[in-house]
Amino acid sequence: MxxxxxxxxxxxxxxxxxxxxxxxxxxxxxxxxxxxxxxxxxxxxxxxxxxxxxxxxxxxxxxxxxxxxxxxxxxxxxxxxxxxxxxxxxxxxxxxxxxxxxxxxxxxxxxxxxxxxxxxxxxxxxxxxxxxxxxxxxxxxxxxxxxxxxxxxxxxxxxxxxxxxxxxxxxxxxxxxxxxxxxxxxxxxxxxxxxxxxxxxxxxxxxxxxxxxxxxxxxxxxxxxxxxxxxxxxxxxxxxxxxxxxxxxxxxxxxxxxxxxxxxxxxxxxxxxxxxxxxxxxxxxxxxxxxxxxxxxxxxxxxxxxxxxxxxxxxxxxxxxxxxxxxxVPEKIAPVRGIDEPKYLNKRMLKFPETAIATLVSESKHLFENAVFEIVTHAFNIHRDDLRSDIKAKKVIKKTEEDLKVNVRELYLTKVKTIYGAILQFATQAQSSLKLTSIQNNRIMEIKLANRKMVEIIRHTREVNRNIRTYSTKDNPHMKKEYDFYRRLMLTHLRGIFLPIPPDDDSSYNKDLKKLRTKSLEKLTKQNDEIDRLIREDLITTMMASSLVNDFDHLHDLIENLVTVAELLYCRSDILLMPGFPESEETLHVA
Known part of the structure; x- marks a missing residue:
């Protein structure tokens, strides 16, 4: 043949x-x-x-x-x-x-x-x-x-x-x-x-x-x-x-x-x-x-x-x-991206659920450790180098009494909003295009929740920053003392979150976060008695009292949200996700 x-x-x-x-x-x-x-x-x-x-x-x-x-x-x-x-x-x-x-x-x-x-x-x-x-x-x-x-x-x-x-x-x-x-x-x-x-x-x-x-x-x-x-x-x-x-x-x-x-x-x-x-x-x-x-x-x-x-x-x-x-194959340094561009998000990472989740976590951590960290520290009139140093909190607060003149809304628009939107879009694409297990889908929901909490952190920070700028320069020593306490508490809290961040999941870090949340909230609650004393003794005006009480609530939410974000990103915690969370971007309510 x-x-x-x-x-x-x-x-x-x-x-x-x-x-x-x-x-x-x-x-x-x-x-x-x-x-x-x-x-x-x-x-x-x-x-x-x-x-x-x-x-x-x-x-x-x-x-x-x-x-x-x-x-x-x-x-x-x-x-x-x-x-x-x-x-x-x-x-x-x-x-x-x-x-x-x-x-x-x-x-x-x-x-x-x-x-x-x-x-x-x-x-x-x-x-x-x-x-x-x-x-x-x-x-x-x-x-x-x-x-x-x-x-x-x-x-x-x-x-x-x-x-x-x-x-x-x-x-x-x-x-x-x-x-x-x-x-x-x-x-x-x-x-x-x-x-x-x-x-x-x-x-x-x-x-x-x-x-x-x-x-x-x-x-x-x-x-x-x-x-x-x-x-x-x-x-x-x-x-x-x-x-x-x-x-x-x-x-x-x-x-x-x-x-x-x-x-x-x-x-x-x-x-x-x-x-x-x-x-x-x-x-x-x-x-x-x-x-x-x-x-x-x-x-x-x-x-x-x-x-x-x-x-x-x-x-x-x-x-x-x-x-x-x-x-x-030498290490190739990635080109410097604009401050409003995602660093890790890449469509090629949508091939597998594991790579998509790892990319989302990396991008979210980068946003948290850089833009969010910078906005919060500057909004509380704290230099990032001082926060990372061994200088005692009281000395840091005295050292940085000047107004850093930070514009929280502008920082949000330039450093956070675009990346936050890209993270939500990437996460939604992963959920719609990949076959995810319930555990993987829940993990992506956790990451989206962590990012929404970051936006909330910035919103609360902006409200507190407005009064820090107002009362740090006013003559009333009681108000200055109260806002210095808020600044000192936030500095200690930020140190507890950002200085010991582990490279991988770390159970000891998770335990430290829980202790930090409890300790910071206890300090804040005790300070509430001091606000009541100032009001009773007529040492502050009603407008001042209103600012302190409102910022007390903002600080309470800041402490909670900062720990929650750290738990979600670094500890894979079993925090239960409440049903009905909106999937779209939560608008930052700032004027």
């Missing part, structure tokens, strides 16, 4: 069907277990061995090393994973991808899946009619699984028979008898094929079929597998082109790790092949150097042994690899 254009199109169609089945299966698995996998990935990679285990587990479950790697790149971009953690996960993903090769080898070559593939399609299709998302996703997985093996069967049927097309063998033999140069050539072919089809699993299936049909010997099939390990890194590197330097470093680390593995195997190539042949015989199979039928199992064995040994050898060099990558 002559192999012409029609047969070539059949081969491409079979490959397309295989890839489609793989994609449907992988996407369904991501929907079934992806959120759990991502949560595990974000929380359980602090140890390199644990990171390898997580990479292996996730890739084994979702059946796509590319999906795992893209996930890792996205998490690095959002700051959820450090470079060393990301490298360990990628190492595990390389081992996890060997499961796919065994799946194809055992079910595609040892068992005739085509017999049950069509019934599986029917079963999966029935599940897709379910009203439950889990059953729908399960149905899609079964459909993808069945289509994958139907595609594999078509691939096997579309592969030209060497006996009927001896010219193919003659053509390949001209490139297969070049010694080690042939190994390098087929390594390059494996790399290019994987880049073109963007799936190491598809290239692996083609390689297994080529060796099973007797097109190429075991050694050249192994060379193609090595090429696939290089080609599969291109997906992550392409995704990292538009990402930050952290994501670029992760993608480069993947490439370097796989390149180092290929290099040492090439150095020991022929002894390594003999070892795999020996292992294959020991496991009850024929030698792949003798029988073409034994090559698929031997190639899967080679793929597994190579990735396990490569990980075992290089896991001890994660830090040197990280330093090499840091040198190759």
């Amino acid at each position: 002559e192999f012409g254009l029609y047969q070539t199109l059949q081969l491409l169609g079979a490959l397309g069907l295989f890839l489609f089945g793989m994609k449907v299966m992988s996407d369904a698995l991501l929907l079934l277990a992806g959120h759990r996998m991502r949560r595990i990935l974000a929380k359980m990679t602090y140890n390199k061995f644990l990171g390898v285990s997580m990479g292996f587990l996730i890739t084994s479950v979702i059946q796509s090393s590319s999906a795992t790697t893209l996930m890792v790149v996205s998490f690095s971009n959002a700051g959820l994973l450090t470079l060393t953690e990301a490298i360990s996960v990628i190492m595990g993903a390389n081992i996890g991808t060997t499961i796919t090769a065994w799946l194809i080898t055992i079910l595609g070559f040892k068992v005739s899946m085509s017999v049950i593939a069509l019934p599986l399609c029917g079963l999966g299709f029935l599940f897709t009619f379910s009203k439950k998302d889990q059953l729908k996703n399960l149905g899609s997985f079964i459909l993808g699984f069945a289509v994958l093996f139907i595609g594999l069967q078509f691939l096997k049927d579309a592969m030209p028979d060497i006996n009927q097309n001896p010219e193919i063998l003659e053509f390949l033999n001209s490139y297969a008898d070049l010694g080690f140069a042939s190994v390098l050539l087929f390594l390059f072919i494996g790399t290019v094929l994987t880049i073109l089809v963007q799936s190491s699993s598809a290239t692996m299936a083609l390689t297994l079929l080529m060796t099973a049909e007797g097109w190429i010997p075991f050694e050249l099939g192994a060379a193609m597998v090595l090429g696939e390990n290089i080609g599969t890194t291109i997906t992550a590197n392409l995704a990292a082109i538009v990402a930050n330097f952290q994501a670029k470093r992760t993608a480069r680390a993947h490439l370097i790790f796989n390149l180092l593995g290929v290099i040492w195997v090439l150095i020991l190539f022929y002894p390594f092949m003999r070892m795999i042949s020996w292992l294959a015989v020991q496991t009850g199979s024929d030698s792949p150097l003798v029988s073409a039928a034994a090559i698929p199992v031997a190639l899967s064995l080679f793929h597994t042994v190579f990735n396990i040994l490569n990980t075992f050898l290089l896991i001890w060099f994660i830090k040197p690899i990280a330093r090499l990558v840091e040198w190759a």
